[in-house]
Amino acid sequence: MSRVPTGRQSDPDGPLPTGRATLRDVAKLAGVSIATASKALNDQPQVRAETRAKVIRAAEQLSFSPNTLAQGLITQRSGTVGLLTSDLEGRFSIPILMGAEDAFGSDQTSVFLCDARGDNLRERHHLRALLSRRVDGLIVVGARPDARPSLGDLPVPVIYAYAPSADPADLSLVTDNVGGGRMAVDHLIRHGRRRIAHITGDPSYGAAQDRARGALDRLAEEGLPLAGDQVWFGAWSEAWGRGATRMLLQRDPDIDAIFAGSDEIARGVLDVLHQEKLAVPTQVAVIGFDNWNILAVNARPPLTTIDMNLEELGRLAAQRLFAAIDGTLGSGIETVGPRLITRESTAPLD
Amino acid sequence: MSRVPTGRQSDPDGPLPTGRATLRDVAKLAGVSIATASKALNDQPQVRAETRAKVIRAAEQLSFSPNTLAQGLITQRSGTVGLLTSDLEGRFSIPILMGAEDAFGSDQTSVFLCDARGDNLRERHHLRALLSRRVDGLIVVGARPDARPSLGDLPVPVIYAYAPSADPADLSLVTDNVGGGRMAVDHLIRHGRRRIAHITGDPSYGAAQDRARGALDRLAEEGLPLAGDQVWFGAWSEAWGRGATRMLLQRDPDIDAIFAGSDEIARGVLDVLHQEKLAVPTQVAVIGFDNWNILAVNARPPLTTIDMNLEELGRLAAQRLFAAIDGTLGSGIETVGPRLITRESTAPLD
DNA sequence: TACGTTCCTGAAAACCTTTTCGGTCTTCCG
DNA sequence: CGGAAGACCGAAAAGGTTTTCAGGAACGTA
Numbered sequence: 001m002s003r004v005p006t007g008r009q010s011d012p013d014g015p016l017p018t019g020r021a022t023l024r025d026v027a028k029l030a031g032v033s034i035a036t037a038s039k040a041l042n043d044q045p046q047v048r049a050e051t052r053a054k055v056i057r058a059a060e061q062l063s064f065s066p067n068t069l070a071q072g073l074i075t076q077r078s079g080t081v082g083l084l085t086s087d088l089e090g091r092f093s094i095p096i097l098m099g100a101e102d103a104f105g106s107d108q109t110s111v112f113l114c115d116a117r118g119d120n121l122r123e124r125h126h127l128r129a130l131l132s133r134r135v136d137g138l139i140v141v142g143a144r145p146d147a148r149p150s151l152g153d154l155p156v157p158v159i160y161a162y163a164p165s166a167d168p169a170d171l172s173l174v175t176d177n178v179g180g181g182r183m184a185v186d187h188l189i190r191h192g193r194r195r196i197a198h199i200t201g202d203p204s205y206g207a208a209q210d211r212a213r214g215a216l217d218r219l220a221e222e223g224l225p226l227a228g229d230q231v232w233f234g235a236w237s238e239a240w241g242r243g244a245t246r247m248l249l250q251r252d253p254d255i256d257a258i259f260a261g262s263d264e265i266a267r268g269v270l271d272v273l274h275q276e277k278l279a280v281p282t283q284v285a286v287i288g289f290d291n292w293n294i295l296a297v298n299a300r301p302p303l304t305t306i307d308m309n310l311e312e313l314g315r316l317a318a319q320r321l322f323a324a325i326d327g328t329l330g331s332g333i334e335t336v337g338p339r340l341i342t343r344e345s346t347a348p349l350d
Numbered sequence: 351m352s353r354v355p356t357g358r359q360s361d362p363d364g365p366l367p368t369g370r371a372t373l374r375d376v377a378k379l380a381g382v383s384i385a386t387a388s389k390a391l392n393d394q395p396q397v398r399a400e401t402r403a404k405v406i407r408a409a410e411q412l413s414f415s416p417n418t419l420a421q422g423l424i425t426q427r428s429g430t431v432g433l434l435t436s437d438l439e440g441r442f443s444i445p446i447l448m449g450a451e452d453a454f455g456s457d458q459t460s461v462f463l464c465d466a467r468g469d470n471l472r473e474r475h476h477l478r479a480l481l482s483r484r485v486d487g488l489i490v491v492g493a494r495p496d497a498r499p500s501l502g503d504l505p506v507p508v509i510y511a512y513a514p515s516a517d518p519a520d521l522s523l524v525t526d527n528v529g530g531g532r533m534a535v536d537h538l539i540r541h542g543r544r545r546i547a548h549i550t551g552d553p554s555y556g557a558a559q560d561r562a563r564g565a566l567d568r569l570a571e572e573g574l575p576l577a578g579d580q581v582w583f584g585a586w587s588e589a590w591g592r593g594a595t596r597m598l599l600q601r602d603p604d605i606d607a608i609f610a611g612s613d614e615i616a617r618g619v620l621d622v623l624h625q626e627k628l629a630v631p632t633q634v635a636v637i638g639f640d641n642w643n644i645l646a647v648n649a650r651p652p653l654t655t656i657d658m659n660l661e662e663l664g665r666l667a668a669q670r671l672f673a674a675i676d677g678t679l680g681s682g683i684e685t686v687g688p689r690l691i692t693r694e695s696t697a698p699l700d
Numbered sequence: 701t702a703c704g705t706t707c708c709t710g711a712a713a714a715c716c717t718t719t720t721c722g723g724t725c726t727t728c729c730g
Numbered sequence: 731c732g733g734a735a736g737a738c739c740g741a742a743a744a745g746g747t748t749t750t751c752a753g754g755a756a757c758g759t760a
Contacts, residue, residue, distance in 0.1 A: 023746065024746080034711095034747080035711075036708085038747065039748090042748085047708070065481055067745090067746050068484065069423050069484055069745090069746080070423055070746035070747040071746085071747060072715090072747095073417070073419045073715045073745095073746080074715050074746085076715075083463075088447070094444065095439070098465060101464070101465055110462045112460045113447070114460070114461075115448060129460060268648075294644070294645070298617070300621070373716065383740045384718095385719080385720095385741075385742090386738085386739055396737075396738060397739080398737080398739090416716085417715085420715075421717060421718075424717055424745050425718075
């Protein structure tokens with residue numbers, strides 16, 4: 001049974017609009033006025049069932065599809081939002097984007113994607129264009145999880161995702177890196193590991209600091225020392241994972257677990273452990289961070305890791321934005337909890 | 351020196367619109383009619399310089415930004431295009447998207463991003479929504495580089511990128527996999543390799559077949575046999591790369607180069623070569639395919655690979671689309687040539 | 701038959717901009 | 731000084747839809 005597109009909604013079963021029929025055409029074909037046609041298609045009550053059926057049939061015949069531009073003009077709502085990102089190629093904006101796309105039903109809201117490529121000027125360009133297009137709201141995804149400058153006062157609600165706004169009056173949604181670090185170490189401890197080291201990336205990243213802090217907190221609670229005497233900060237690369245692991249093993253050959261600050265680093269760690277004939281996970285357990293599938297699943301053995309729940313973050317951003325479009329927007333920083341993905345690189349110690 | 355937004359263009363130096371001023375407001379403030387205001391801001395000639403200045407000043411004061419919806423309604427051109435993809439998480443749509451975004455100047459055209467997640471119904475949903483939004487054109491990015499069903503006749507031009515349309519009346523832009531395979535083997539031959547093997551992915555992928563064909567063609571030209579007696583088809587994974595390499599070495603320990611059908615596979619190949627104490631590139635050269643940075647750059651040693659030039663493909667798609675919006679669209683399949691990225695995993699044999 | 705309800709329908713305004721076309725004012729030439 | 735040409739400006743229509751409000755038809759009741 002096939003219905004006609006009504007207002008914003010649309011019926012996937014109907015034929016695709018091949019022409020450019022307008023409401024006027026539908027009305028003429030149905031023998032009613034434009035006003036009646038509109039009401040019939042939008043489920044307004046003041047139209048007789050028989051008339052409605054006539055209109056619907058006409059709309060189907062012409063495969064009418066309402067002009068959203070005109071609707072937006074009159075309702076003062078375009079049904080679009082802008083997603084302004086700074087690192088499309090990076091792996092962070094994509095899951096967020098998917099989560100957001102998911103949360104806005106496809107026929108309710110469409111997403112304009114803009115990549116500023118880290119360039120401030122380009123960001124302003126995009127912003128101008130989006131506002132000109134009368135987007136109903138904006139999601140800003142930063143390149144790295146550290147505070148970024150606020151866009152200031154805009155005529156539409158803005159949500160900062162992944163990278164929080166520097167202005168506490170804005171609403172930001174970020175991942176809980178402290179909790180993630182804690183969760184990683186907790187998992188290792190539960191599996192009987194006692195000599196846990198931590199190799200991570202660029203110390204200028206708040207995320208690196210936060211994950212380390214979470215890890216140290218959890219160790220402290222358990223009265224355990226950090227193996228290797230220090231947090232091994234470096235770079236977010238496999239090469240650093242390899243180098244740090246070598247140094248670490250030299251200083252402290254007795255470790256039984258390594259918490260890597262990213263899956264990339266974890267790959268380097270695994271590589272050197274193999275070289276040194278240390279069995280994973282039986283002798284040394286390894287846990288990564290990010291759940292970057294291509295790296296984690298293909299690792300040898302597949303990598304236990306912390307997933308930052310970025311899709312969830314995107315979904316949440318969309319929901320908050322949606323709520324804010326009518327009502328008023330909150331402020332401050334909200335965090336999204338991480339999730340442990342267990343694979344084979346960690347296992348209970350016998 | 352600061353100019354006001356004029357028509358479609360906008361000035362990044364100007365203040366961001368904080369309010370919702372309309373042309374009427376600008377006209378009133380400037381003491382002219384709406385028509386004159388419009389003409390002044392759009393660089394129409396029939397307005398005195400002095401008047402124009404007045405209007406521009408007023409527009410600046412109100413930080414006016416024209417309502418693109420209204421413009422679209424009247425010009426019958428929304429200044430938007432839809433990008434309909436099936437694998438956002440995959441690595442293929444992103445570069446294409448970036449190329450396309452790049453080619454459409456940000457203030458000329460904005461991109462609606464829709465991910466159908468491989469679901470046909472969802473694709474039709476998105477399509478309906480996009481047509482309702484009166485996009486000026488459509489780029490369809492398939493999930494894998496094999497022919498996909500055509501969307502049929504639509505009121506806007508459509509370009510199929512990466513995965514060609516099954517209907518030859520459509521215009522498709524794809525990468526040249528045969529050329530890529532040829533280029534990879536050519537590179538190895540030029541570096542003095544004579545015993546070249548090929549390990550690749552799922553044989554049901556046209557891309558796997560095409561790359562293999564290109565490789566074999568080039569070998570034949572040189573009168574060289576394929577080392578390992580066969581093309582090693584399997585899966586697009588590191589694990590297969592590892593497994594195939596082991597089998598290959600058993601059958602033919604004397605190879606001096608391996609062409610991997612993807613960077614993922616190449617990583618598996620490298621892994622086993624290390625285990626077997628075969629030096630790369632001095633004893634065995636390895637070349638990958640895709641130039642997937644995270645895998646290729648971090649490899650040990652960094653991986654020479656074939657880049658499919660996907661950004662270029664996206665840029666080209668945007669250009670073709672742009673041209674088609676006024677004129678008429680071509681048809682058939684156009685290919686984009688690949689590019690060799692030389693890193694350290696291949697080197698001349700002494 | 702006249703009148704008050706109830707139910708439907710349609711005319712028209714509104715959203716914001718672009719563009720055409722007619723009108724006014726200046727200027728210059730004869 | 732009269733008139734033509736040119737420069738500049740504004741009224742109005744158009745684009746496609748939603749929504750308000752007034753009017754018409756059918757019906758029941760007195």
